[in-house]
Amino acid sequence: MVNPSAKQDPEALLAAKLASLPTTPGCYLFIDKAGAVVYVGKAKSLRSRVRSYFQESGSDARYFIPILRKIVADLETVVTATEKEAAVLENELVKQHKPRFNVKLRDDKDFLCLKLDTQKAWPMLETVRRPAPDKARYFGPYHSATSARRTLHLVNKHFQLRTCSDTEMASRRRPCLQYQIKRCLAPCVMDVDRELYTEMVRSVALFLEGRHDELTGELTTRMRDASRELEFERAAIYRDQLRAVEAVREAQRVVYVKDVDQDVVGIYREGTLVEVEVILVRRGRVTDTLSFSLRNMELPDDEVLGGFLNEYYGVASTTIPDEVLVPVLPDGAEGVAEWLGDRRGRKVALFVPQRGPRVDLLKMANENAAHAFREKQRSSDDLEARLEEIRERLRLPTLPRRIECCDISHLGGGDTVGSIVALLDGQPDKKRYRSFNVKSVADGDDYAAMYEVLSRRFRRGKAARQASPASTADSEAAPGAEGAPESDVMEGVTESDMMESDPAESDALESDATEGDLADEDIGSATASDAPPETEGTPVSAAAERESAGSGGDVSRRAEAGGGEWDLPDLFVVDGGRGQLQVALSAARDLGLHGLPIVGLAKERETQTGEKLVDRVYLPGQKNGIPLRSTSSALFFLARARDEAHRFANHARKRLGKARRLRSEIEDIPGLGSAVRTALLRELGSMEGVRRATDAQILGVTGVTKRHLSALRKVIPSPESSQPDAPAEDTGDLSKARGLTR
Incomplete structure (x- = not known):
């Protein structure tokens, strides 16, 4: 423009x-x-x-x-x-x-959908974020990842479709545990009746579409047919599926007896804050409700609703019903209805109901939208009260909106890993998680490991503070300006949080995090070759970890380039009592960060007999810890940070141990990139094959040059070097000729 x-x-x-x-x-x-x-x-x-x-x-x-x-x-x-x-x-x-005033239902990611690819020989149900035009069937989108995975778990439990990937299925030689607990028919290795599996796939599709009446009739017929043919095991499968469908139907509310599918869209707004509620009605039963919060909506309701319909039904996985009931018609409603009909393949009615049961449905949708709006507002108000309680109990200068927690994990003194997790307004901010591979301390020394991890974290926070525009403006008058010693850095707490890339979904908070939630591994002062092969993350965050103890200037430049990615939190929590708290305070004070609020959280015995464990918070300069009740709001946030740091540290330690156990000797050879290492192992078979290979054989590997050969020979000598008497004329090997001229 x-x-x-x-x-x-x-x-x-x-x-x-x-x-x-x-x-x-x-x-x-x-x-x-x-x-x-x-x-x-x-x-x-x-x-x-x-x-x-x-x-x-x-x-x-x-x-x-x-x-x-x-x-x-x-x-x-x-x-x-x-x-x-x-x-x-x-x-x-x-x-x-991407106009600022149009409706946006997503930030930087899509909602989760369920994919059922019926074109595969043995279809499976899986979660995806971006539906593709691949002729597979998509169901959703689900407004929360928890809802999508709960549905996936229910289907896998009762309908026995395979859960392994295509690669895993092709490589299996025996059934997995899912077959043993009767949650999979094991088409990977067993002789499965394809007609039975096709019936399962159709049942899953009907179940996800909400056509429970039709599915119940089909399952009842199949169960009776299997019983007449004396196939009681198959009949038992259909019986269990019927029970699962009935359990879902019991939770559904009959609102309208009519053989049509409907989406009822309700809306509630206060100023620029809009809540949209979608009630999914299938064959007269409410199967699900979806709630969407829209902010900065300056436009009137009809345009907000029109934009919402375009966004919501523009997703390839969204099931379009027979009727869409709305409180107000968007401009060009006839065109929107025709567009919906083209996407569905059949006519779709878009209208505002005027009488009858449809009016009651729309009223219920509007009431649900208002209720969802109030609940979210109340949650926001409750959050402020909880944070205020923490501020008062711990005597903090500001509300602890950003909380970080540190924990150390090791296995028998080895594979020592430190983790730092972040909470933003009480919710885990997984993009800002950090894990540190501890290299420079004795095995099993938790205090030294914590000091190293916190020193590295605080050093970057100090550099980020010095590089911030506020500190630059005050650099002439405030201590800690450029050129000042580290101990003179100005005090205070910034309100920016750490930055970390999270490859996993970051939509709604999950109760069970998977390995995908592990963030970048901080490899500290180690070299690039010391990093585990599974290390993930952006080049910026990896480079920011490689400075030595005396590279403060490099840290400052990287912090300035990375913006506020290392800014310090409002409250820092360490998992432990007085000892761990003193270590954290020493790490901060050695860098001149005297104003950073730091506390320790420890679970200790309340009595000498150890009958009861209580959580205590230790404050700097205070001998006795503050006991927190199990119902305390302050304990809720602090314990969440502590438990998440513990989980994340254990997860990082397991990955580090796995990387160490599976590490190949060739990865420690400097000068060989990952592509060259892979090519050598693939064409020479193994590390033993690399040791036995001559120079000519190594140079014959695709992508290997003389420079790579030279780097390899610095670590692995040529096999001909142990036979100096062999004549060079017997072979054209360059390494033998070089050996004779020495």
Whole structure:
């Protein structure tokens, strides 16, 4: 987009465009003074719709109109032949420009969906984030990862589809544990009836579509047929599936007796905060409810709802019903309904109910939206109260919105790993988790390991503070300015949190984290070759960990380049009592961070007989710990940070041990990249084959050069070097000829 012409008055230019608008369907784009698209909309008549935004009459009381008139400097229109084309084009323009005022249901990731690829020989149900046009069946999207995985677990428990990947299935030689507990038919190695497996796949599809009445009838028929044929094991499978379906149906509420599928969309708003509730009704039963929170929605309800429908039903996995009930029709409703019908393959009705049971359904959806809005607001208010309790109990200067916790884990003194986890407003912020491979302390010395980990973490926090714009502005007057000794760094706590890349889903908080949740491994002062092969993360965070103890200038430059990724939290918690707290305080004070709030959290015996364990918080300069009740809000957040740090440290330690056990000798040879190492092992068979290989054989490996050969020979000598008397004429091996000339 180009900026409005500087030669012509922007208001006059805008007025001229408004006067020349056509009466045909199409899309319009509002552009601000910087040339960015701030809103995309569609209209049945561009002239009447767009001009309504700029009418001066006092009858238009929509609160977004004054804001719109202030920021919009230009507009563009795209004429379409039909309202359906306008709806399709609007969806594409929103994806292209990402306007600030349009509805966005996602941040940087998609919702989880369930994928059932019926084109495979043995289909399986799996979770995906981005549906692909691969002719597979998708179900969802699910508004939370927990809901999606709960459904997946229920299906795997009762319908016995395979759960292993295609690679695992091809390499199996015997059934896995899922077959032993009768949760899989083991098509990987067993002779499975393909007709039975196909029936299972169809049952799963009906179950996920919410067609429980149809599924119940089919399962009942199959169970009776299997009983007549004396196949009682198969009949038992159908019986268990019937019980699972009945259990789900009992939790469903019958709201409308009619053989149609419906989505009922309710809306509630307070100012720019909007809550949208979608009730899924299948064959007259409520099968699920979805809640979506929208912020900064300056537009009226009809446009918010229109944008929501485009976003929600634009996902490939969304099941489109027979009817969509809405509280207010969006502009171009006929085109939206036609677009939905094309996506579904059958006609879809989009309307506002006026009488009958549909009105009650819509009323229930609006009430649920208002209830969800109030619950989320109440959760926010409750969070403030909890944080205030922590601030008062621990005598903190500010609310501890950002909390970090450190824990050390090792196995018999080896594979020592330190972890630092982060909480943001009481919720785990997994993108900012850090793990540190401890290298420079004696085995089993928890105090020394904690000192090393915290020194490395605090050193980066200090460098980030010095590199921040606030500290730069005060550098001439405040201690800790550039050139000042480390002990003179200025005190205080920033409000920025750590940064960490999280390869796992980061949508809603999961109760059970998997190995994918492990963040980047901090390899400290070790060399690149010391890092485990499974280390993940961005090059920036890996490089930020490789400085030596005296490389403060490099740390400062990296911290400045990385922004606030290492800024210190509002509260730092160490897992332990007075001893661990003194270590943390020493690590901070040695770097001049005297104002960082640090506490220790330990679970200790309340009586001499050890009948009861209580959590105590230890504060600096205070001998006795503060006991916290199990119902205390302060304990809730601190214990969550402590438990998460413990889990994360153990997870990192297991990965480090696995990497050490599976590590190959060739990975310790400097000068050989991963591609060259892989090529050598693949073409020469093993490490023993590399040792026996001649120079000519090694140079014959794809991608290996003389430079790689030289690096390899510095560690593994040529096999011909042990036979100096062998004549060079017997072979053209370069290494033998070189041996004779020595």
